[in-house]
Amino acid sequence: MPTTPNAQNPxxxxxxxxxxxxxxxxxxxxxxxxxxxxxxxxxxxMGPRDNGTGGAGIWRTAFRRLRRSPxxxxxxxxxxxxxxxxxxxxxxxxxxxTAQTWGGEVFPxxxxxxGPRAENxxxxxxxxxxxxxxxxxxxxxxxxxxxxxxxxxxxxGALIGGTAGAAATLGGRWGRTLDNAIMRVIxxxxxxxxxxxxxxxxxxxxxxxxxxxxxVGIAQVPIFARLLRxxxxxxxxxxxxxxxxxxxxxxxxxxxxxxxxxxxxxxxxQSTLTLATAxxxxxxxxxxxxxxxxPSFPEWGTMLADAQRFLSxxxxxxxxxxxxxxxxxxxxxxxxxxxxxxxDPKLRK
Amino acid sequence: MGSSTPLLAVEExxxxxxxxxSDEVRAVDGVSFTLEEGRVTGLVGESGCxxxxxxxxxxxxxxxxxxxxxxxxxLRTGDTEVDLLGLAPGQMRDLRGSQLAMIFxxxxxxLNPVVPIGRQVTEILTRHRGLRGxxxxxxxxxxxxxxxxxxxxxxxxxxPHQLSGGMRQRALIAMAVACRPRxxxxxxxxxxxxxxxxxxxxxxxxxxxxxxxxxxxxxxxxLGVVAGLCDDINVLYxxxxxxxxxxxxxxxxxxxxxxxxxxxxxxxxDAPRGEPLTPIRGSVNDNIAWADGCAFAPRCDRxxxxxxxxxxxxxxxxxxxxxxxxxVNPVRHADAAARxxxxxxxxxxDEEESA
Numbered sequence: 001m002p003t004t005p006n007a008q009n010p011x012x013x014x015x016x017x018x019x020x021x022x023x024x025x026x027x028x029x030x031x032x033x034x035x036x037x038x039x040x041x042x043x044x045x046m047g048p049r050d051n052g053t054g055g056a057g058i059w060r061t062a063f064r065r066l067r068r069s070p071x072x073x074x075x076x077x078x079x080x081x082x083x084x085x086x087x088x089x090x091x092x093x094x095x096x097x098t099a100q101t102w103g104g105e106v107f108p109x110x111x112x113x114x115g116p117r118a119e120n121x122x123x124x125x126x127x128x129x130x131x132x133x134x135x136x137x138x139x140x141x142x143x144x145x146x147x148x149x150x151x152x153x154x155x156x157g158a159l160i161g162g163t164a165g166a167a168a169t170l171g172g173r174w175g176r177t178l179d180n181a182i183m184r185v186i187x188x189x190x191x192x193x194x195x196x197x198x199x200x201x202x203x204x205x206x207x208x209x210x211x212x213x214x215x216v217g218i219a220q221v222p223i224f225a226r227l228l229r230x231x232x233x234x235x236x237x238x239x240x241x242x243x244x245x246x247x248x249x250x251x252x253x254x255x256x257x258x259x260x261x262x263x264x265x266x267x268x269x270q271s272t273l274t275l276a277t278a279x280x281x282x283x284x285x286x287x288x289x290x291x292x293x294x295p296s297f298p299e300w301g302t303m304l305a306d307a308q309r310f311l312s313x314x315x316x317x318x319x320x321x322x323x324x325x326x327x328x329x330x331x332x333x334x335x336x337x338x339x340x341x342x343x344d345p346k347l348r349k
Numbered sequence: 350m351g352s353s354t355p356l357l358a359v360e361e362x363x364x365x366x367x368x369x370x371s372d373e374v375r376a377v378d379g380v381s382f383t384l385e386e387g388r389v390t391g392l393v394g395e396s397g398c399x400x401x402x403x404x405x406x407x408x409x410x411x412x413x414x415x416x417x418x419x420x421x422x423x424l425r426t427g428d429t430e431v432d433l434l435g436l437a438p439g440q441m442r443d444l445r446g447s448q449l450a451m452i453f454x455x456x457x458x459x460l461n462p463v464v465p466i467g468r469q470v471t472e473i474l475t476r477h478r479g480l481r482g483x484x485x486x487x488x489x490x491x492x493x494x495x496x497x498x499x500x501x502x503x504x505x506x507x508x509p510h511q512l513s514g515g516m517r518q519r520a521l522i523a524m525a526v527a528c529r530p531r532x533x534x535x536x537x538x539x540x541x542x543x544x545x546x547x548x549x550x551x552x553x554x555x556x557x558x559x560x561x562x563x564x565x566x567x568x569x570x571x572l573g574v575v576a577g578l579c580d581d582i583n584v585l586y587x588x589x590x591x592x593x594x595x596x597x598x599x600x601x602x603x604x605x606x607x608x609x610x611x612x613x614x615x616x617x618x619d620a621p622r623g624e625p626l627t628p629i630r631g632s633v634n635d636n637i638a639w640a641d642g643c644a645f646a647p648r649c650d651r652x653x654x655x656x657x658x659x660x661x662x663x664x665x666x667x668x669x670x671x672x673x674x675x676x677v678n679p680v681r682h683a684d685a686a687a688r689x690x691x692x693x694x695x696x697x698x699d700e701e702e703s704a
Contacts, residue, residue, distance in 0.1 A: 172413050238458060239453060239458035239459045240458060240461045242410060242453070243451070243453055244461070245445070246446070246450070246451040247445060247450065247473050247524060248443060248445035248446030248476060248477060249476055250442065258461050261461075261463045261464065262461065262462065262463050
């Protein structure tokens with residue numbers, strides 16, 4: 001960025017002496033107009049400046065850096081492919097995911113399975129259904145669970161963490177008490193392993209798709225809450241908060257317009273990373289039999305669970321959904337990590 | 350010497366931090382001074398003598414826990430007088446930004462990095478003057494223009510990291526003067542800037558004070574800044590004012606050994622090459638409680654046994670009673686002249702004009 005020469009250098013070329021000593025106009029008002037003239041002339045001399053780089057926020061610069069990072073590009077490519085497949089699954093899937101069209105060709109008890117062939121790109125599953133169609137349709141469930149669970153975790157966690165953080169930094173003694181109360185509850189949640197927490201929630205509400213989303217989401221709440229609170233407290237001690245207070249800005253505005261936007265970076269990055277964990281957790285829950293019990297919706301975790309019975313005779317049935325989960329989680333993790341790096345000012349060049 | 354009723358009269362201000370598990374710390378211990386319209390009052394002293402705590406106490410920005418603030422700071426608004434130290438937090442918040450404003454030391458960290466300059470300025474205008482939308486934006490552009498930022502319309506959309514150091518400090522000053530405050534506190538506003546920018550910022554502050562009639566409290570450790578800008582000067586040591594005087598007598602005729610020491614430790618361009626500086630020995634931590642005697646005694650070359658007979662009183666000297674010092678064995682003019690450092694201290698303002 002070109003540094004602008006500072007406007008009112010007292011020794012201007014005309015040799016105008018400084019404050020008060022000037023001849024014709026003199027006095028306070030002339031001082032102001034003369035300064036204004038100086039500023040004007042300088043701006044004029046500098047000429048028009050290209051606005052191309054101007055006004056770039058940290059998000060825009062971060063995006064520019066993201067575009068150059070191979071990690072971000074590969075992550076984004078995987079995520080994009082995954083999202084596209086999930087969105088257009090019914091158009092992509094060549095056959096019905098549930099119809100046992102080729103039921104007569106597969107006999108699991110006799111170890112007869114059908115591998116990849118021209119009609120069925122990934123072969124058939126143990127009930128004679130097209131594996132490729134099931135994978136494609138299954139992506140939808142995975143994406144839905146991942147996104148909704150992350151949104152639940154983000155929303156609830158940010159609300160709780162934001163309240164605690166704002167109360168702790170700006171609320172005085174009462175606020176610190178509130179922060180303490182909230183965070184001890186969060187600590188208790190954090191002490192439970194994520195999967196155990198999710199299993200508990202799922203066991204309480206009963207197995208269904210909503211359960212998986214809620215369970216995985218709630219398991220992420222303490223992470224988001226702690227992260228946002230920590231970031232807000234760190235920001236709350238910064239000079240610009242003191243400066244805003246010195247200018248009489250109201251407390252809730254300081255929290256919302258000053259502290260919160262500065263604290264969101266890590267939380268947003270965390271949500272990308274959480275998408276990956278949410279997908280894995282959701283698959284794990286389905287694998288444990290707590291997922292969607294409706295067989296008309298194939299889901300990668302359930303497919304994995306079904307395939308384990310035939311692991312010795314038809315390992316490919318487990319490999320496809322497992323690969324799907326791994327690659328998708330990898331994509332989100334790569335993207336998240338790249339975002340974290342791009343937003344980290346310490347790594348900025 | 351304007352001797353009208355002061356705009357802000359600070360009396361016996363004291364700030365005590367309760368040490369958790371350790372002794373309490375008296376950061377400010379009975380400081381009194383007055384601010385008058387259109388005048389610049391300086392608080393000078395080395396690190397840890399209570400300058401910044403004084404300013405934060407006046408602004409009501411000290412943390413609520415573990416801090417005790419005593420004394421009074423009476424602000425005259427119209428015919429009514431309010432004690433800033435006794436106001437409720439809500440009332441204080443209304444005064445901050447509108448009647449009282451503060452400029453901080455580090456302009457980069459004092460601006461919110463993710464909010465454009467424009468929004469940070471309009472926020473103040475909305476808060477205190479109720480301006481919204483395009484009216485607020487226009488006023489914000491005017492403000493930036495007034496403090497000497499070229500092309501303000503464009504700058505309003507930019508983020509703090511896109512501005513140079515001097516321009517950031519100008520933006521901060523614009524925010525401080527947005528509501529034409531009557532009292533402005535500048536806490537080492539030039540420390541983080543390089544010398545040429547320092548001069549410009551000081552000139553800008555001087556202009557604002559003369560044009561608006563604002564009372565400026567200038568907190569600094571830089572005696573060059575003091576000499577160039579301040580009308581009245583309070584030298585602080587260990588939380589107390591040890592010498593109070595208008596600019597000319599203070600520099601020409603300093604009486605407290607600490608002031609003399611401060612002036613003696615400035616490098617001078619006209620000194621012979623290779624001449625060593627004369628620092629004040631010891632550090633600000635080598636002091637004794639004011640209750641027992643002069644806190645400066647352990648570092649003082651002129652200390653007598655009398656110095657340890659309880660707290661020294663503030664003694665008024667000088668013809669018009671404006672020059673006061675807190676010393677039992679003050680430096681007389683003859684002694685000061687002997688040190689040959691005091692007739693014309695290096696003055697930032699002068700240097701900048703002759704540059």
